[in-house]
Amino acid sequence: MPDRLFLRPAKSLSVAASSPGSSLPHERARPLAKGSTYPARDLCSQCGLCDSRWVAYVKDSCAFLNQRFEAMETAAHGRSRDLENEDELYFGVQQKMLTARLQQPIAGAQWTGIASRIGVLALESGLVDAVLCVGQSEDDRFTPVPRLARTPEEVLSARVNKPTLSPNLEVLEQLPGSGIRNLLAIGVGCQIQALRAVESTLPLDQLYVLGLPCTDNVSREGLQTFLETTVSSPETVVHYEFMQDFRIHFRHSDGREETVPFFGLDTPKLKNVFAPSCLSCFDYTNAGADLVVGYMGATFGRQWLTVRNPRGQQLLDLVEAELDVAPVTSRGQRQAAVQQGIEAYDKALKLPIWLANIIGCFVGRFGPQGLEYGRFSIDSHFTRNALWLRRNHPEKVDAHIPAFAKRIISRYKLPNP
Numbered sequence: 001m002p003d004r005l006f007l008r009p010a011k012s013l014s015v016a017a018s019s020p021g022s023s024l025p026h027e028r029a030r031p032l033a034k035g036s037t038y039p040a041r042d043l044c045s046q047c048g049l050c051d052s053r054w055v056a057y058v059k060d061s062c063a064f065l066n067q068r069f070e071a072m073e074t075a076a077h078g079r080s081r082d083l084e085n086e087d088e089l090y091f092g093v094q095q096k097m098l099t100a101r102l103q104q105p106i107a108g109a110q111w112t113g114i115a116s117r118i119g120v121l122a123l124e125s126g127l128v129d130a131v132l133c134v135g136q137s138e139d140d141r142f143t144p145v146p147r148l149a150r151t152p153e154e155v156l157s158a159r160v161n162k163p164t165l166s167p168n169l170e171v172l173e174q175l176p177g178s179g180i181r182n183l184l185a186i187g188v189g190c191q192i193q194a195l196r197a198v199e200s201t202l203p204l205d206q207l208y209v210l211g212l213p214c215t216d217n218v219s220r221e222g223l224q225t226f227l228e229t230t231v232s233s234p235e236t237v238v239h240y241e242f243m244q245d246f247r248i249h250f251r252h253s254d255g256r257e258e259t260v261p262f263f264g265l266d267t268p269k270l271k272n273v274f275a276p277s278c279l280s281c282f283d284y285t286n287a288g289a290d291l292v293v294g295y296m297g298a299t300f301g302r303q304w305l306t307v308r309n310p311r312g313q314q315l316l317d318l319v320e321a322e323l324d325v326a327p328v329t330s331r332g333q334r335q336a337a338v339q340q341g342i343e344a345y346d347k348a349l350k351l352p353i354w355l356a357n358i359i360g361c362f363v364g365r366f367g368p369q370g371l372e373y374g375r376f377s378i379d380s381h382f383t384r385n386a387l388w389l390r391r392n393h394p395e396k397v398d399a400h401i402p403a404f405a406k407r408i409i410s411r412y413k414l415p416n417p
Helices: 051-063 067-076 086-091 114-124 154-158 167-174 189-201 218-229 310-322 337-346 355-367 371-392 395-399 403-409
Strands: 096-102 132-135 146-149 182-187 204-212 237-240 249-253 257-261 293-294 303-309 321-325
Touching: 051 067, 051 086, 067 189, 067 371, 067 403, 086 371, 114 132, 114 154, 114 167, 114 182, 114 293, 114 310, 132 154, 132 167, 132 204, 146 154, 146 167, 154 310, 182 189, 189 204, 204 310, 218 321, 257 355, 293 310, 310 321, 321 337, 337 371, 371 403
Parallel strands: 132 182, 182 204, 204 293
Antiparallel strands: 096 303, 096 321, 132 146, 237 249, 249 257, 293 303
């Protein structure tokens, strides 16, 4: 029988019991007005916490004001990651990793739809009363609209990634009086770090967290710049993703697919388009989630799943019979490519598209694959982000970069700040 710590996470914020006539901090607080200057200022990821009364805890819970990986992992999983274990150093606390794809893919899903299917089954099985997911605005396909989905149809309508900053946690404001006692939250690292920090104050009996790996989000304006400098028809793009074949895959509204090699990006125009929060983030693999569903540790065409604790296994159990499952694999060497990429990015080099295509084909065929591709991506982003932080917020470097990231970054030579 699992330890009870896994059934109900330890409290991550110290909340004093109410005495007669008193109230808890979030019961006295009010959300910040939209458009306000948020406490994290330029580093704010717009996770939505400050758009709810749980802004009362922002000083301790915001990922960009107070990094707390070890405490979060211990509260959520019963222990922090083992830094001497290479897989945990990179991918976080885990019970197991695997790759999979739905045997019957969901039509219109970004990949085969594993995350959406888990959300549907969590509702249909009665495991949860609602799923925190992200729909889209009726006026703009890339403007995120967080929601508490109560039906499978509402979950499915939220399928497909919205690659922009999203205020997911603003829906916490809807929980009191909603009748929701068991919740499945789907989100990215900065959102989940804040959610875990306030978990003990939420009016819930149980919280399940399905995490998505995340890096390089943008504002809606930044996304437009990215699309206009990268793809042939920005106005028809439905979704896109940076994939394991070292190409960005775009799907258009007419069903057409288009790919662009990583090495063909207009780096001089795009170097500063990503949100400062993403350029200072070291939670690519979503350390606080019960179950992580992404693609970065899988071979092309499959998804990568990491089970971190028994609640994550519960989520996987819902869908596993519908999956084509295979073990994780790893091939190739990443170190030289990462070091070369550090220097090329720092110099903002732009390659002619014919050369970018040649390099992309070569690296896609002979470069790192599976878990080694995941490590390549983590190394590339951690080194880039450490350099960005040193140059833009040197006062935050020591406290903000977690121990696991410092160990990874130390393996490479970074340009002078």
